[in-house]
Amino acid sequence: MITPTGTPRDATVLEARGVTKRFAGITALDNVDFTLHPGESLALMGENGAGKSTLIKVLTGVYQPDAGELHLGGTTTTFARPLDAQRSGISTIYQEVNLIPLLSVAQNIFLGREPRDRWGLIDFKQLNENARTLLDTYDIHVNVRRPLHRLALGMQQMVALARAVSIDARVVIMDEPTSSLEAREVETLFRVIGLLRAQGIAIVYVSHRMDEIYRVCDSVTVLRDGKSVHSGLLADLPRVELVSIMLGRSVEKTKRESLTAFGSARTSSQAPTLIATDLTRKHQISGISLEIRPGEVVGLGGLLGSGRSETLKALAGVMKVDNGHVRVGGRLVKNGSVSAAIRAGIVMLPEDRKAEGIIPNLSIRDNIVLAALPRLSVGGFTSRARQDAIVDVFMKRLRIKATSSSQLVSELSGGNQQKVMIARWLAMNPRVLLLDEPTRGIDVGAKAEVQALINELADEGLAIVMVSSEVEEVVEGSARVIVLRDGSVETELIGDEVTEHHLLSALVGEPITVTKELP
Amino acid sequence: MAYLQQYGVYIAIVLLLMYNAAFTSNFISVDNFRTQFIQMVPVLIVALGMALVIGTQGIDLSGGAVMALAAAVIPLYIGYGLIPAAAMAIFAGCLIGVANGAMIAFIGVQPIVATLALMVAGRGIALVVANEQLKSVTNPTILSLGRNSIVGVPYSVLVAVILVAVVALLVNRTTFGKQLVAVGGSRRAAELAGLPVKRILMTTYILAAALAAVAGIVATARLGASVPSTLGNLIELSAITAVVIGGTPLTGGKVKVVGTVAGALLLQLIAATLIKNNVPDAYSQITQAVIILIAVYIQRGKLAVR
């Protein structure tokens, strides 16, 4: 058998045999076999918590396996630490961006490989120049001197990508690289992947987005509950079948439970729950006004830098506005105060789960009740019984996979952390729910659940605003889409206008004549 | 390794006791333990406050200065009795806590810088208040706090036990305690969850100062004199050591109260062991330094594993 690039099938570049990895109370990987051929582009699939990230960490020396072995180019090997793997030509973009926030873009890209001047000091001029050249090759436009933490999450991910490809790699591993990327950036990413493959570099790609998988990858390995349950070519595998393997359900059952679970989106005629008037903040947003009614799901569309996330932040009191105001149920909400917004019933699921959402050192329970804590306490003392009453409900309702509610949230898989965040806000009984990328990193099964949940909440009378970089999700989930461009409202799509076609053309600000092929 | 991180301090205490039982004469005796407990009280009380501050990912270098200020204030009000004098001493200490908290929470000064400033300024203020004088304290109530016992338990130790219980309750059972570690775990996330982060930080530094003031009162009672020039000098460092070897990471987000008690006890036992075996003071300081290094190394291991 021959791989797409023409190397014999039995030559492997990276292999895992019988790998097992246990954490306290859980077997994350159970006797897993994994094979990657030169030039292959392999999708690693599985539900949240199936063990994908753990497998990647074992393959790259972050974790040591409890059993089993790794082969690199046919010979047995061990990676004592990530650097060893990197030196052996395995380059990785981890699920959570792990660059150094205070260093500049250029420093991050060449960390540990900085060009030196004749005094042995870092040659910053050369460094910045190299970084710029590299980023230009991939059409990534950013000031290389800026500290990383000042960039949007998507841009940080692009920097991580640039770092990964700048290392002479034989294998590039990407754990959910697109979850924080913009449609346009995703295209850039795919172009980079194309270039890598042309050079015969093997790729391991983790994503919960089916479209991407089928576009980028030629083969697939599926993990379920820590076991490898399927390996094969993607071309032979219809989508439903893949999903049914992932979920461990029959194809018929998977077909019945349709893959996106948004019901029919409705508009509402009740008096608006939230009215924002003329929200303005210099260089960020200008003159944004909107109304959200109870039971309504409103999508906020726009490209990166259009002010979507900023608008949500202004509504949630996270960002102070220079001008304009927000009312909930007719009452004015104090400008720039998160706690005032929360008291008024506005809560926001932030975009950057790692930096702005979870508190890693606390348990699942403590994370869920964090915002609701004063309400669940008696005279300043916490009440375990009251907490558990809420925590248990949400852990079941959102199907959070964990050993118990006392487990550290940092030990959960990315998707389950996201569910913990959602639970934190639902526990507040909000009136207005602002969702920034609500299904980021969530697997197909859970995604349908979250979407169904959003519907359910809307039915219960919540006013919901949703930002998503997945056009499909915005279109299916919202009855109304407010499109932003350059920080102000460009247009609003209502009813029949809410289609992918309309949204895409509104996003770029010009009519699209050729409809994009969407599988 | 994980085991060592969690129980290392207790293992060390047991080993040290076993060593002393075998080789140091008169070590395992009620009298000696009473003395050891009395001696560790000030460090322990300062360490309790330090544990809270470190839990918020901060640090407080002004503990010794607060002790000195408390000591300086006592002679001024002791004429009204112990309670009013203690109240004024604690109040004065809290003012330093307010200064720390205000700089850190509202202005955004780094904790190490802010509290370093108060470490220097606080002792200066103490000396001004005391007119740079050493005063002996003769009030019998305060002296009895330093010297007498109730059913064999010295009053000062009793004070420490009560404070340990209160702080443990605060950390483990109150809303404030949970919020405090949340702020230490991720300040940004805590802010976005609507927690009153500034108020929490402010309160924490005030609590730490109040505790240090109590330590100053107890120490003054024991000395029978107000010695603002040297009281509590460098006690912050012992307190930090006790907190860290007790398993509270310097990176915040966690507070181990019982561990802190064990840490303070271990420091005390090491000092006593060295003294009782006639090891010069300089070596005992070097030993302390080595322990800090080991403790921090073990803690760092924990972060790397995560």
Ligand SMILES: Nc1ncnc2c1ncn2[C@@H]1O[C@H](COP(=O)(O)OP(=O)(O)OP(=O)(O)O)[C@@H](O)[C@H]1O
């Ligand atoms: N450090 C850890 N300590 C304890 N358990 C862990 C740790 N890391 C991962 N786990 C557990 O191992 C399992 C697999 O997690 P992993 O992160 O590999 O999932 P994943 O397939 O990447 O999921 P997702 O799609 O949500 O990112 C989960 O149940 C998770 O809770």
Ligand SMILES: [Mg+2]
């Ligand atoms: Mg993962």
